[in-house]
Amino acid sequence: MAVTLAIDVHGLRKEFMVQKNREGLKGAVRDLFRREYNQVRAVKDISFQIPEGEICGYIGENGAGKSTTIKMLTGILVPTAGEIRVNGYIPYKEREKFVRGIGVVFGQRSQLWWDLGVVESFQLLKKVYRVEDADYRERLAELTDRLQLGELLNRPVRKLSLGQRMRCELAASLIHNPKILFLDEPTIGLDIVVKTEIREFLKSINQRFGTTILLTTHDLQDIEALCSRVIMLDDGRIIYDGGLEELKNRWGKGKEVILRFAQPASLQRLKELTAGLEVHWSLDNEMTAKVWIPQEQAGVSEVLGRVVNAVAIEDIKIIETTTDDIVREIYKSGSAETKPARETEVTLHG
Known part of the structure; x- marks a missing residue:
């Protein structure tokens, strides 16, 4: 039986031009007339596939390329090279159709309107995603029950605690019942009780609706609780792609x-x-x-x-040996397999 892919990535690359500032007053004056740039490659020709219904952990240190990848997968950034298909769409080309099938939660950015009541934000998102009235009512009732939002719906978003806001952010990302959920640090700054509630909720929607989840996090307990597979990035390259248990067996001391x-x-x-x-x-x-x-x-x-x-x-x-210990050991050694040579930066003039 053929496996249907939710995410299909081949040779994905993203390069940025970063201005190189020269030192001192003389350097600042020269920068006004002749700027120099470094070409920085944040994601380096990566390829991976995620089948429908899988929960996959996408991990790496700060600057490894995780958020850049997520932004390309969600259509926020256009790749420099490579091919992406998410739900069968090219994210940056087919935006209107594409966004109806995905949900996104960025832990440090809100999709809710700060001064509006939570339910008013949900109603605006209903219109954005063109959700039918009956479907919206049914979905809202279920999310309100599962995420315990009853007392929060009429509060302005600015009056919510971090844990309350994250529960509302999750509901907002699922109001249109997307096939794929992208989560970027969804439990950052939350206490252990709220983290556990969110993990249990994510497991349940995956089991009930077959929702594909791509999770980036620095909290490896999220990975242990939710993911059977891990993709690990270092310096813009994939250094491990496989089962969590296999990773433990290979690297556990x-x-x-x-x-x-x-x-x-x-x-x-x-x-x-x-x-x-x-x-x-x-x-x-x-x-x-x-x-x-x-x-x-x-x-x-x-x-x-x-x-x-x-x-x-x-x-x-x-x-x-914990997953934290294993990941720390891998980054210390440089690779889960062998350490690739790092690329040098190219200086361009403009």
């Missing part, structure tokens, strides 16, 4: 297990019990020990099986 014993245990005894497993023991005190289990060297169950049968244990805590 191992697990640390903390054991609290019912009776004193010696380091020598613990090492004897796990001989041949290539694990590393350390003793905090005679009642508490830590064992480091390297990735692919031994299983936690095998180590615990040997110890539990010989020593009485009161408590066990397993600490895994």
Whole structure:
């Protein structure tokens, strides 16, 4: 069965001309008459495909090219080179038809009118997207219920807290039931309770309506909670595109297990019990020990099986390598595979 693509990108590139300012008064005067520019390539010939109904995490450090890519995918920016199809449309060419099938949430920019009541913003968006009255009423009722907006609908947007506004922004982006939802830092600055509510809501609309979601975020707990696939950018290039579990397996260093014993245990005894497993023991005190289990060297169950049968244990805590740790390690090394050579900037005169 053929897979239908929601997003299809080939050789996508975006270059900007950035003015190069010379130092001092003399340099400023020269800039008035003869400016120099650096050609900066923000996105460097990337290709990827996202099937309908997938939730994909699009991650990278500041300046990696994430937001530039999202702006091209949503038709805000025109690519320098390459091909884009989103819902079958070329975003920057077929704007009117294209925008009816997408929803966008930029965490630090609002699509709501600041001084209007929330529901008035929704009514304006209804007209922009040409949503039928019956569909709008049904959709608004569901979003109000799911995102707990009842008390917020008549408040001016400027009087909402950040968490309240983000719930309203999500509702605004979904009022026309788009096939694809682009989320750029949707949980930035929110407390853990609101973040959890938003994650659960996003999972539910994906499952119910098959909504495709492309999520950019610095909060890797968003990725863990929502995404099965991750695309990772560095310096405008894709350095990893694959499953989240595969990424963990490839880059996870191992697990640390903390054991609290019912009776004193010696380091020598613990090492004897796990001989041949290539694990590393350390003793905090005679009642508490830590064992480091390297990735692919031994299983936690095998180590615990040997110890539990010989020593009485009161408590066990397993600490895994987190996604944050893995991503930090990848960026430190430069690549999930191999580090591509960075391009030099080209100086142009104009």
